[in-house]
Amino acid sequence: MHDVAQRLGVSISTVSRALRGQPGVSEKMRQRVLAQAEAMSYVVSPAASSLSGGATGRVGVLVPQIDVWFYSSVVAGIESRLRAEGLDVQLCCLPTTRERFDFFERLPLRRKVDALVVASFPLDERARTRLESMGLPVVVVEEEVEGFPGVRIDDRVAATMAVEHLLRAGHRRIAMIRTSDPEGRVWAADIARLDGYRAALSAHGVIPDDDQVIKVPWGIEGGASAMEVLLSRPDPPTAVFCFSDEVAIGALRTLRRAGLSVPAEMSVVAVDDHPMAELMDLTTVRQPVHEMGTTAAELVLSMLRGEEPESVVLPTRLVIRHSTRRLD
């Protein structure tokens, strides 16, 4: 209370009244005191400061799932960087919207961590406000959320790179396999990649055709079924841009089962550079996933030092293999 009062330049009794909800303090001041108390909580929490010198030494990492390459690679980066600084990682998997909603309402990590990394799922305004109320540093991965610094790639640029590679090879009928999470919610990355796909087509004089865009749940099975739909069309595409490598791997499975050879009869390009991409000879736009994790950790460390770091956009690059070819 003393520290909060000092920071705000008000009396201790004002802080005390505000925190207890007693009369004699304006609502505006009460909000200021609450926000300040939250912001300083890991420092001023009496039990914590007497026992562990202030901080919990622990950072919470929220992911939808850990047994998916992207998330486990990001977490590996976060964990290695934080562990090097002596910080612990508390892992919390929130696979469903319901579990995320409950998490943000209850904030079970309140007082248990010094900072949070959300890697990576959409945060609605309610979730954002709830996270902010914890008064802890929050860093986001792969999403842009007002008020929280983050690390991401430029998904629009990544998609443009992939689709321009197809356009330069003479393709014009280029489909896109978009994805959503298992509950059908779309990621910001998907919207940006769709945008990049359309922009690349337009820039090359090809009118984007929504019939060439299929949206499926993320994963191998989604990619496989999207490719089935595309192949069933009277006028199938000559090339497909897939949201990610795992989606492309599913698409390749469908092509193989349909007896179509890649790249002779269909060019396939994606985003990620998953360890399986080289094996499948898949042309893809590499994103530095482990580095996204270490960068998220750097942002956390910076915020714990009291700095206000800027969001970071990491570069991507096209890795050309043999799943794409020049159209005759």
Next chain:
Amino acid sequence: MHDVAQRLGVSISTVSRALRGQPGVSEKMRQRVLAQAEAMSYVVSPAASSLSGGATGRVGVLVPQIDVWFYSSVVAGIESRLRAEGLDVQLCCLPTTRERFDFFERLPLRRKVDALVVASFPLDERARTRLESMGLPVVVVEEEVEGFPGVRIDDRVAATMAVEHLLRAGHRRIAMIRTSDPEGRVWAADIARLDGYRAALSAHGVIPDDDQVIKVPWGIEGGASAMEVLLSRPDPPTAVFCFSDEVAIGALRTLRRAGLSVPAEMSVVAVDDHPMAELMDLTTVRQPVHEMGTTAAELVLSMLRGEEPESVVLPTRLVIRHSTRRLD
């Protein structure tokens, strides 16, 4: 503080001093204040609760790496089961022997967790003794360690299943690709699978030949280079048993690049049933990795209830696909 003081019948300043660890309060009173503060408020530091004899509500999970399918799948199982019981997971990746040694000497999770899961790397006698000295429940995955209950498959049986499948198909010249961790340390699972491989051969009247056994670092690259060695032999095998699917996927890459077709010119079988196994049409012995995680969590929960659970051996089954064929 006011409420704690009122309840204990002491002054607010006593409570304040006790919580801040300031002088002028007896240790006994400090403990009473901490206990009362904890009882009256959810806003209490975990460190405080562990010092006053309570639980931290947190389980430490040690893995060598998180960005590998096996470990991330085990952790997913552990996390989902513990979270359902309101327990938090603290993740700690210890990739090298050096980091493990430091970890077991310093025991940085002492007083931060209620139990530990080691999933999964070899524990030497020193590590075992150090873990035991924490006085916490310890559960191991995929290793057998005296004094700690664990969950594993019967690796000898799994290997026997795989190799007998090849023997029944008429193969006699059957190689094995063994693996070690990146530092060359062998896992208990590898030794048991080697044992099952040899036993299956002997049971079918084939004398095990050590020249047919190659040991490489675990992973796609290891599998690829092991297959190169086997193909360079004057009398290469007709079938290969690989330690795991990722090793087999590397072996398949070498075969494809060498222009050899699978299964016509080489049969390949492995252990895991990795998500890529179906895609690669790989015959493999399925191990229930997610269930190993949930079972490890059950063992933790049982020990936290004060029980002394037995180790669990989960079943495996052969999944026949198209990477193996009957020898003409």
